[in-house]
Amino acid sequence: MAWLELGSTLLGSGRSTEAVSAYQRSVHLDPEDPRGWYNLGVALCASRRPDEARSAYREALRRDPAEPMAWYNLGDTYLDSREPDKAAACFEEALALNGKDTDGWNNLALAKALLGEKQEAARCYLRSLEINPRSATIWNALGNIWSGLGDDRRALQCFKAAIRLDEEAASYLLNRALANARLGAKDRAIRDIERAVRLNPLLVEIISTLAPLTPLLEDPRIQRLLS
Numbered sequence: 001m002a003w004l005e006l007g008s009t010l011l012g013s014g015r016s017t018e019a020v021s022a023y024q025r026s027v028h029l030d031p032e033d034p035r036g037w038y039n040l041g042v043a044l045c046a047s048r049r050p051d052e053a054r055s056a057y058r059e060a061l062r063r064d065p066a067e068p069m070a071w072y073n074l075g076d077t078y079l080d081s082r083e084p085d086k087a088a089a090c091f092e093e094a095l096a097l098n099g100k101d102t103d104g105w106n107n108l109a110l111a112k113a114l115l116g117e118k119q120e121a122a123r124c125y126l127r128s129l130e131i132n133p134r135s136a137t138i139w140n141a142l143g144n145i146w147s148g149l150g151d152d153r154r155a156l157q158c159f160k161a162a163i164r165l166d167e168e169a170a171s172y173l174l175n176r177a178l179a180n181a182r183l184g185a186k187d188r189a190i191r192d193i194e195r196a197v198r199l200n201p202l203l204v205e206i207i208s209t210l211a212p213l214t215p216l217l218e219d220p221r222i223q224r225l226l227s
Contacts, residue, residue, distance in 0.1 A: 003022050003023065003025045003026035003029065003036075004022075004023070004026050004033075004035060004036060004039065006022045007019045007020075007022035007023040007026060007039055007040075007043065008039065010022055011039070011042065011043050011046065016043050016046035016047040017047055019039075019043040019046070020040065020043045020044055020047055020049075023036055023039050023040035023043055024040065026039075026040075027040055027059075032063055033063070034059075034060040034061075034063040034064035034067060034070070035060075037056050037057070037059040037060035037063065038056070038057065038060040038067065038069070038070050038073075040053075040056040041053045041054075041056035041057040041060060041070070041073060041074075042073065044056055045073070045076075045077065050077045050080060050081060053073075053077055054074060054077045054078075057070050057073055057074040057077070058074065061074070066097060067097075068093075068094040068095075068097035068098040068101065068104070069094070071090050071091070071093040071094035071097070072090070072091065072094040072101070072103070072104055072107070074090045075087045075088075075089075075090030075091040075094065075107060075111070076107065078090060079107060079110065079111060082114070084110075084111040084112075084114035084115045085111075085115060087107070087111040088108060088111040088112060088115065091104050091107050091108035091111060092108065095108065100131055102128045102131050102132050102135070102138075105124045105125070105127045105128035105131070106124070106125070106128050106138060106141070108124045109121040109122075109124035109125045109128070109141070109145075112124060113145060113148075118145050118148055118149050119149070121145050122142060122145045122146065122149070125138055125141055125142040125145065126142065129142070134165060135165075136161075136162040136163075136165035136166040136169065136172065137162075139158045139159070139161040139162035139165065140158065140159065140162040140169070140171070140172050140175060142158045143155040143156075143157075143158030143159040143162065143175055143176075143179070144175065146158060147175070147178070147179060147182075152179045152182045152183050153183070155175075155179045156176065156179040156180065156183065159172055159175050159176035159179060160176065162175075163176060168199060169199075170195075170196040170197075170199035170200035170203060171196075171200075173192045173193075173195050173196035173199070174192065174193065174196045174203060176192050177189040177190075177192035177193045177196065177213070178210060178212045178213065180192065181212040181213055181215070181216060182212045186215075186216060186219070189213070189216060190216060190219060190221050190222060193207065193213070193216075193222065193225065194221065194225065197225050204225055204226060207222070207225065207226065208226065
């Protein structure tokens with residue numbers, strides 16, 4: 001217990017390398033305590049040692065397979081190493097134990113999107129929004145999924161929801177502009193572009209590179225932005 005507590009104190013103060021040593025002592029003295037292995041995994045991740053962290057999380061789960069955070073963190077290590085199939089399996093295990101975890105649904109959605117399973121990704125984001133409908137980030141992410149599926153009307157509704165929650169997010173406005181442009185709503189798209197550029201002038205650099213906006217580039221309002 002003393003080494004566990006010391007490790008937590010060290011990790012909390014940003015001393016992850018020292019925390020790893022403390023947790024290693026803990027699992028050496030009590031190798032059957034899943035907490036030591038789990039915390040060792042957290043400290044190893046903080047120390048940028050993902051392969052060792054993965055092994056530690058597996059040891060924790062071998063001793064307590066009903067710990068959702070160990071499954072979730074293990075999934076994170078696979079997501080970071082671009083192994084979405086393994087990540088998805090871990091997030092599914094975590095959500096089977098705690099279906100109210102929005103982070104679990106969001107990361108499962110990301111893994112599914114990386115696997116090309118966009119319908120499943122949308123389903124996961126919708127589950128997350130059932131739990132927390134006030135997440136602008138997830139409304140925007142869901143909008144991007146619908147756009148990728150060619151459903152710009154659904155995407156537009158999601159971007160609108162994101163903007164209602166965060167009116168200062170230039171990227172959400174630009175995403176709505178892209179959806180409006182694809183739907184032929186030229187004036188709405190241009191208004192969103194103008195607002196987005198006012199919020200983030202650097203967006204001027206990419207406007208001309210976005211294919212859906214190509215038909216708008218000759219409009220005087222866009223020409224003024226680009227000049």
